[in-house]
Amino acid sequence: xxxxxxxxxxxxxxxxxxxxxxxxxxxxxxxxxxxxxxxxxxxxxxxxxxxxxxxxxxxxxxxxxxxxxxxxxxxxxxxxxxxxxxxxxxxxxxxxxxxxxxxxxxxxxxxxxxxxxxxxxxxxxxxxxxxxxxxxxxxxxxxxxx
Amino acid sequence: xxxxxxxxxxxxxxxxxxxxxxxxxxxxxxxxxxxxxxxxxxxxxxxxxxxxxxxxxxxxxxxxxxxxxxxxxxxxxxxxxxxxxxxxxxxxxxxxxxxxxxxxxxxxxxxxxxxxxxxxxxxxxxxxxxxxxxxxxxxxxxxxxx
Amino acid sequence: xxxxxxxxxxxxxxxxxxxxxxxxxxxxxxxxxxxxxxxxxxxxxxxxxxxxxxxxxxxxxxxxxxxxxxxxxxxxxxxx
Amino acid sequence: xxxxxxxxxxxxxxxxxxxxxxxxxxxxxxxxxxxxxxxxxxxxxxxxxxxxxxxxxxxxxxxxxxxxxxxxxxxxxxxx
Numbered sequence: 118x119x120x121x122x123x124x125x126x127x128x129x130x131x132x133x134x135x136x137x138x139x140x141x142x143x144x145x146x147x148x149x150x151x152x153x154x155x156x157x158x159x160x161x162x163x164x165x166x167x168x169x170x171x172x173x174x175x176x177x178x179x180x181x182x183x184x185x186x187x188x189x190x191x192x193x194x195x196x197x198x199x200x201x202x203x204x205x206x207x208x209x210x211x212x213x214x215x216x217x218x219x220x221x222x223x224x225x226x227x228x229x230x231x232x233x234x235x236x237x238x239x240x241x242x243x244x245x246x247x248x249x250x251x252x253x254x255x256x257x258x259x260x261x262x263x
Numbered sequence: 264x265x266x267x268x269x270x271x272x273x274x275x276x277x278x279x280x281x282x283x284x285x286x287x288x289x290x291x292x293x294x295x296x297x298x299x300x301x302x303x304x305x306x307x308x309x310x311x312x313x314x315x316x317x318x319x320x321x322x323x324x325x326x327x328x329x330x331x332x333x334x335x336x337x338x339x340x341x342x343x344x345x346x347x348x349x350x351x352x353x354x355x356x357x358x359x360x361x362x363x364x365x366x367x368x369x370x371x372x373x374x375x376x377x378x379x380x381x382x383x384x385x386x387x388x389x390x391x392x393x394x395x396x397x398x399x400x401x402x403x404x405x406x407x408x409x
Numbered sequence: 410x411x412x413x414x415x416x417x418x419x420x421x422x423x424x425x426x427x428x429x430x431x432x433x434x435x436x437x438x439x440x441x442x443x444x445x446x447x448x449x450x451x452x453x454x455x456x457x458x459x460x461x462x463x464x465x466x467x468x469x470x471x472x473x474x475x476x477x478x479x480x481x482x483x484x485x486x487x488x489x
Numbered sequence: 490x491x492x493x494x495x496x497x498x499x500x501x502x503x504x505x506x507x508x509x510x511x512x513x514x515x516x517x518x519x520x521x522x523x524x525x526x527x528x529x530x531x532x533x534x535x536x537x538x539x540x541x542x543x544x545x546x547x548x549x550x551x552x553x554x555x556x557x558x559x560x561x562x563x564x565x566x567x568x569x
Contacts, residue, residue: 131277140350145295146371148364150569154286166568167498169561171545173568197568204286209569218294218375218489225292226368229569237542238568239499251499254565257540259547296489312488313418315481317465343488355489364569375489383462384488385419397419400485403460405467 120193121177123170123238125200128207137214139191144218146225150209152202156252160245166208168199169237180231184213187227188220195228197238208240234258266339267323269316269384271346274353283360285337290364292371296355298348306391312354314345315383326377330359333373334366341374343384354386380404410435411476415446419484424452439463440470443482458485490515491556495526499564504532519543520550523562538565 118136130149137145152164181193192214202208211229215221233255240252264282276295283291298310327339338360348354357375361367379401386398410433417425425446436442439461446452460467460483463474467483474480490513497505505526516522519541526532540547540563543554547563554560 130280134276138351140300142297143299145293145297147291147293147295148368149291149293150364151288151291153289153362167502168568169496169498169542169563172542172547172561175545205284216299218296218372222294222368222372226364229364233566233569235566236568237498237563237566239564240567241499251503251564252567254567256538257547257563257566259540313422314488315416315418315462315483318462318467318481321465379486379489381486382488383418383483383486385484386487387419397423397484398487400487402458403467403483403486405460 119174119178120181121174121195123168123173123177123197123199125198128196128198128210130207130210133194133196133210133212136194137192137212139214141216142191142214143216144221145212145214146218146221148209148211148225148229149207150229152204152206152208154204156242161204162243162245163204164202164208164243165241166197166199166202167239167241168197170199173197173236173238176236177232180228180235183231184224184228188215188224190215190220190224193224193228195232197232197236199238265320265324266327267320267341269314269319269323269343269345271344274342274344274356276353276356279340279342279356279358282340283338283358285360287362288337288360289362290367291358291360292364292367294355294357294371294375295353296375298350298352298354300350302388307350308389308391309350310348310354310389311387312343312345312348313385313387314343316345319343319382319384322382323378326374326381329377330370330374334361334370336361336366336370339370339374341378343378343382345384411474413442413474413477414479415442416479416481418481420454421452421482421484425450434474437473438471439468439474439480442474442480443470454482454484459483491554493522493554493557494559495522496559496561498561500534501532501562501564505530514554517553518551519548519554519560522554522560534562534564539563
């Protein structure tokens with residue numbers, strides 16, 4: 118099983134959590150990005166994500182590898198949804214395990230920043246008023262993390 | 264159900280996670296402190312925690328309230344185990360939800376720091392060589408967080 | 410003589426050999442009470458490492474104790 | 490004439506009306522190919538907002554394209 122995955126099915130939160138288990142893992146940090154019911158003051162009905170899966174997975178793996186070289190991690194995992202998502206569904210899941218919590222927190226937050234900047238995934242919002250719009254987004258960052 | 268709890272039974276991770284659900288919650292951060300199989304190079308067989316439950320719960324609630332006043336949180340929850348814990352069991356669980364991830368990360372890490380400093384709980388380690396020792400610990404911090 | 414309930418945790422529980430007891434005392438402050446207990450039971454944790462709580466609230470060492478109070482001397486903590 | 494596969498995502502997929510197509514092209518670089526597609530299909534995203542990938546690796550705009558390549562122009566991303 119790849120440490121970073123892109124899936125068009127519901128993220129299995131419990132299964133991902135189990136993969137963080139490690140006998141030396143004293144601190145586990147999990148981030149879930151969840152579909153909100155509003156965006157910049159407008160009511161959101163649902164989301165659709167597109168992803169360029171092979172490159173998204175490869176970039177995700179590169180990010181996890183870089184995180185492992187920056188912090189002494191026992192586990193670093195991530196998953197990004199594509200397809201149709203309802204309010205409350207998890208769009209992204211990032212999990213880290215380390216002997217001590219500071220490293221697990223720092224790595225988890227950093228991985229998520231990198232995923233947003235570097236993984237080719239696109240969000241389309243369908244608003245309550247019927248409008249359908251691609252999220253403004255940011256230009257894909259290509260340089261390797263230091 | 265109290266937002267901060269002390270329990271001598273297994274922490275129900277899935278139940279706590281469900282309590283973080285919120286329609287505006289775009290970012291959820293969870294910290295789990297897990298029993299490691301070693302401590303400062305010595306193999307650990309199991310742990311026992313004692314807690315002064317009423318004061319631990321009250322202090323935990325004060326910490327969560329302070330976190331909510333420092334960050335715009337949609338949820339802030341925590342639970343600390345007492346009693347006998349095997350390797351791999353969760354000793355503490357902290358969860359935060361916010362519209363955006365930065366606040367959820369900052370609050371979760373801060374709550375955990377405060378819990379360690381201010382909640383009256385004591386850890387006793389039973390080592391593989393049979394030695395039983397109370398963790399060195401830190402003098403309980405009593406001042407209110409700024 | 411006023412009676413208070415003393416709860417013991419961690420090292421102090423081990424040293425006293427019980428998790429709680431009723432104590433009849435002439436001590437008027439938390440500090441005096443701890444001194445009494447040190448003398449009676451050979452407790453070894455110095456006052457400066459402990460925090461005292463009366464009736465589930467952390468208080469100063471010179472806080473008065475009254476009949477019926479629950480007093481706890483809290484050793485260095487190690488949660489998480 | 491060399492043939493490449495072009496994949497479309499997000500705004501570009503909407504504008505082109507398909508997620509992928511085979512393109513016979515005289516373009517020799519990724520930049521030339523995007524110019525051709527802009528002219529043929531009225532794509533509106535400016536080059537400076539896009540990143541180009543050839544065969545699942547991000548590359549420079551002046552990278553050569555060859556017969557059989559898979560070329561993707563990646564719009565601003567919005568994951569997470």
